Amino acid sequence: MKTKLLLVLGAIFAALILPAHAKLKVVATLPDFASLARDIGGDNVEVSAMAKPTEDPHFVDARPSFVVQLRSADVLIDGGAELELGWLPPLLQNARNPKIEVGKPGRVQASQGVRLMNVPANVTRAAGDVHALGNPHFMTDPIIAKTVALHIAQSFSALDAPNAATYDANYKKFEAAINAKLQEWGTAMLPFKGQSVVAYHDSWVYFAHRFGLNIDIFLEPKPGIPPSPSHLAEVIEKMKAQKIKAIIVEPFHDRKIAEKVASSTGAKVVDFAQYPGALPSTDSYVKLIDALVSRLSAAMK
Amino acid sequence: MxxxxxxxxxxxxxxxxxxxxxxxxxxxxxxxxxxxxxxxxxxxxxxxxxxxxxxxxxxxxxxxxxxxxxxxxxxxxxxxxxxxxxxxxxxxxxxxxxxxxxxxxxxxxxxxxxxxxxxxxxxxxxxxxxxxxxxxxxxxxxxDTGSPLTQPIPITGGGNKNYMNISFDGLFALAASTDRNLDRIQVGDHDPQQRGFNARNAEIAIDGAVDPYFEGFANIVLKLDNNNQTQIELEEAFLQTTSLPYGLQIKAGQFFDAFGRINPTHPHTWEFADSPLVNGRLLGPDGLRGVGAQIAWTVPVPWYSQVIFAVKNGRGGTAYSFRNPGDAGVFYGRMTDDREMRGLRDFLYVPRWENSFNLSETQTVLIGASGAFGSNETGAHTHTQIYGGDFLYKWKSARAEGGFPFVKWQTEAMYRRFEAGRGLDDTFPISETFHDWGAYSQVLWGFKKGWVAGLRGDYLHMTESLFTDDFARQSRSRISANLTWYPTEFSKIRLQYNHDFLEENAFLAGRDVDSLFVQFEFILGAHGAHKF
Incomplete structure (x- = not known):
């Protein structure tokens, strides 16, 4: 009798501690990493993103519900380049989840293996909101996205070995899709090689590098500092001199300012976004880059 | 496996x-x-x-x-x-x-x-x-030769190659008031204390990972009194575990108690230039803080729920309502007995339970209940109990730039039961029990990137003592309005207007008091991110 009871208890205990193969719970700080995680993980993972695609990724509220998400996460994907410095550390402190510590397979720091551009030689806040490690908006280069996808696949495989082959195959599929798309995108952008585009904030250096554009005139006088009339006058001057045709703004920027500059230069305002979901029908990373390329090439024609 | x-x-x-x-x-x-x-x-x-x-x-x-x-x-x-x-x-x-x-x-x-x-x-x-x-x-x-790319980044986050973040925060205020004794009207130790310039909070904050198991924090506050003499406070210095299982976390050292919303935070994060009346008078001008240990547990439920329990020495001016001998050995008119700890009953116990829900993608609510229980120094067997409730609502636009626009509504209410004994060797004529309570409610509206407008109402009710008149035991109310400009997250300039309703209160002023503060702040160095 006693042994039977013990057996039953043991079985219950075992059932509790060894749950049936569950989906990997993946939390991404930003929606672009979440999109990649969905592409790689497929049905084997459950992905959620913290920042909304339309909000400024530098200043996301550290909502307590994120602590709940992080507490039970198997994988955390973050940029690793201090973009989330203002809100991720207190969340991690509160989440107390050893599975997603730096160095564990459950932590993917996307910037790993990526050479960041514009690393400042001298870090001074007199230059505005500078990132000491370099520009953290690297996901706008599809080649870099492939590397990030690879990291994600490696992490998923390490944590969920039985499905490693699936993750491998999904990564291959993603890589092939990007490689094929790069031909399309490259062809579409080829006529504009060497031309300049104005941006509201300096978050397009990787995109510019990939497609041979110059995006080095900004409506913000310094990163994070709101546009001033004198600076805008300078921008208008430069735009007229260089015959610049497009100003790219993100959902959280003040579009009115861009419109004003556009109306006095004849340029077009192009709605851009770094994150899938911020523009209509861009629910995946590939679709987002598709939209960016078609919007920009249409405006520059 | x-x-x-x-x-x-x-x-x-x-x-x-x-x-x-x-x-x-x-x-x-x-x-x-x-x-x-x-x-x-x-x-x-x-x-x-x-x-x-x-x-x-x-x-x-x-x-x-x-x-x-x-x-x-x-x-x-x-x-x-x-x-x-x-x-x-x-x-x-x-x-x-x-x-x-x-x-x-x-x-x-x-x-x-x-x-x-x-x-x-x-x-x-x-x-x-x-x-x-x-x-x-x-x-x-x-x-790709001649590309603007530079060296690969360090593999993990953290551009700092030091073992800790160090920052300096300077908070200053220029004050004007229709009352000469601003130090009596204002209830917080970091509030403007005199007409003219005030430097009541310059802090050095240090934090970092100690090792794989602990994080360390320290806040050293330097302030200038009204005679420009420097005072130093070890405001906080504690270590905190990072890798305990089951959502547990232990903190030990000198730290602010997790009582309500404002008490555990540093003055430079406050949305007003001064402390609410209820915080200054019930928890104390310096806030409730002290040496002790705390355990926190995130409850495994689908929403955010955390239980915190701290045990503190509860002695001295930063445990204002507890084992506080008061200025010159007198508290609420009683001569106090600054005695050594007698046992477990002389510790200060501070529990808290907080819960948070998202009402929508852009709206968050946080509700908390706190308590502080211990003995006080006005008698041989006198106790104090403080209960607090707090509520926070925040809306932030889905298209927020730099965190703006937002609306934040925060309210805290506290009730204190204070057994005032007969003092050292029964020298005071009677013992009495005070039922004091108060609340503040404030709304902040970040209407444009870098710009915040605020409105706050304060109310404080103190039981009238039968035998003593004490400026710290006056019922009163106040209304404040302010406008803050944050050029970046590292600096701010704030203009605040306070109207204190003190006409009925002959002991404090005898007429209403108007005050105007210009507060300015700068932060240097790497300052740890703040909690929600």
């Missing part, structure tokens, strides 16, 4: 390596028929030179990685790149294949991604997925 994963991975890595090893025969077989031996030899040499180039590049990469890891404080030792054989096979064999079918538009770019990143800490799975192959590194590198 771990071993199983390891084995699976090594197998996976090996099968892949074999697959690649099996591939090379393909190019020679196609070239053997039409090509001459010389051509074949040339091709072979080319491949060989490419291989060596790749290997030297990989070595450089490794060295760089080693160097950055060495410098990087937060970086745990990451596994090195795949074993030489795997690297050699992966890099050399597919080389000819890819170079011949080079796409029109490059699909890889070694200038932006390192050749063989290693991501997992098991140290076995690296190389399971070959990265964008190293052969392209050599071909595309030529087209």
């Amino acid at each position: 771990k071993n199983f994963v390891k084995v699976a991975f090594t197998c996976c890595a090996m099968t892949r390596a074999f697959a690649y090893a099996a591939e090379p025969p393909a190019p020679p077989s196609t070239t053997s028929t039409p090509a001459s031996a010389a051509e074949f030899e040339a091709l072979r040499q080319q491949v060989q030179s490419l291989t060596t180039l790749v290997q030297t590049l990989q070595q450089q990469m490794k060295d760089q990685q080693a160097a950055t890891e060495k410098n990087n404080s937060t970086a745990p030792t990451l596994p090195q790149n795949p074993e030489p054989e795997t690297a050699a096979t992966t890099s050399s064999s597919p080389a000819p294949a890819t170079t011949t079918t080079a796409p029109l538009f490059p699909t890889t770019d070694s200038a932006v991604v390192a050749s063989a990143p290693s991501v997992n800490a098991n140290g076995t799975a690296t190389g399971a997925f070959p990265t964008t192959d190293a052969s392209v590194t050599t071909t595309s590198a030529t087209s």
Whole structure:
């Protein structure tokens, strides 16, 4: 009798501690990493993103519900380049989840293996909101996205070995899709090689590098500092001199300012976004880059 | 389990390596028929030179990685790149294949991604997925010369190569008031205390990882009194666990108690230039803080729920309502007995339970209940109990830039039961029990990037003592309005207007008091991010 009871208890205990193969719970700080995680993980993972695609990724509220998400996460994907410095550390402190510590397979720091551009030689806040490690908006280069996808696949495989082959195959599929798309995108952008585009904030250096554009005139006088009339006058001057045709703004920027500059230069305002979901029908990373390329090439024609 | 994963991975890595090893025969077989031996030899040499180039590049990469890891404080030792054989096979064999079918538009770019990143800490799975192959590194590198790319970043986050964040925060205020005794009207120790300029809070904040198990924090506050003499406070200095299981966290040292919303925060994060009346009068002018230990547990429910319990010494001016001997040995008119701890009943116990829900994608609510229980110094067996409730509502636009626009509504209410005894050796005529309570409610509206408008109402009710009149025991109310400009998150300028309703209160002022503050702040260095 006693042994039977013990057996039953043991079985219950075992059932509790060894749950049936569950989906990997993946939390991404930003929606672009979440999109990649969905592409790689497929049905084997459950992905959620913290920042909304339309909000400024530098200043996301550290909502307590994120602590709940992080507490039970198997994988955390973050940029690793201090973009989330203002809100991720207190969340991690509160989440107390050893599975997603730096160095564990459950932590993917996307910037790993990526050479960041514009690393400042001298870090001074007199230059505005500078990132000491370099520009953290690297996901706008599809080649870099492939590397990030690879990291994600490696992490998923390490944590969920039985499905490693699936993750491998999904990564291959993603890589092939990007490689094929790069031909399309490259062809579409080829006529504009060497031309300049104005941006509201300096978050397009990787995109510019990939497609041979110059995006080095900004409506913000310094990163994070709101546009001033004198600076805008300078921008208008430069735009007229260089015959610049497009100003790219993100959902959280003040579009009115861009419109004003556009109306006095004849340029077009192009709605851009770094994150899938911020523009209509861009629910995946590939679709987002598709939209960016078609919007920009249409405006520059 | 771990071993199983390891084995699976090594197998996976090996099968892949074999697959690649099996591939090379393909190019020679196609070239053997039409090509001459010389051509074949040339091709072979080319491949060989490419291989060596790749290997030297990989070595450089490794060295760089080693160097950055060495410098990087937060970086745990990451596994090195795949074993030489795997690297050699992966890099050399597919080389000819890819170079011949080079796409029109490059699909890889070694200038932006390192050749063989290693991501997992098991140290076995690296190389399971070959990265964008190293052969392209050599071909595309030529087209990318003169790119603005610089060195690879340190592998883990944290640009600081120090072992800690150090910051300095200076908070100053210029004050004007219709009352001369601003130090009596204002209830907080970091509030403006005199007409003219005030420097009541210059703090040095230090934080960082101690080791894999603890984080350390310290806040050292320097302030100038009204005679410009410097006072130093060890406001906080504590360590906190980072890796306890079951959502537990232990904190020990000197720290602010988790009572309500404002008490655990530093003055420079406050949305008004001064402390609410209820905080200053019930928890104390310096806030409720002291030496002790605290355990926190995140309750495993689908919403955010956290239970916190602290045990403190509860002695001295920063445990104002508890074992506080008061100024010159007198508190609420009683001569106090500054006695040593008698036992468990003389500790201060501070529990808190907080819950948070999202009403929508852009709206968050946080509700908390706090308590503080201990003995006080006005009698041999006198106790104090404080109960608090707090509520926070925040809306932030889904298209927020720099965190703006937002609306934040915060309210706290507290009730204190204070047993005032007969003082040292029963020298005071009577003992009485005070039922004091108060609340504040404030709304902040961030209407434009960098701009916040605020409105606050304060109310405080203190039981009238039968035998003593004490300026710290006056019922009163106040209304405040302010406008703050944050040029960046590292500086602010604030204009605040206070109207104190003190006409009925002959003891404090006898007429209403109007005050105007200009507060300014700057932060230098790396300052830890703030909680929600």
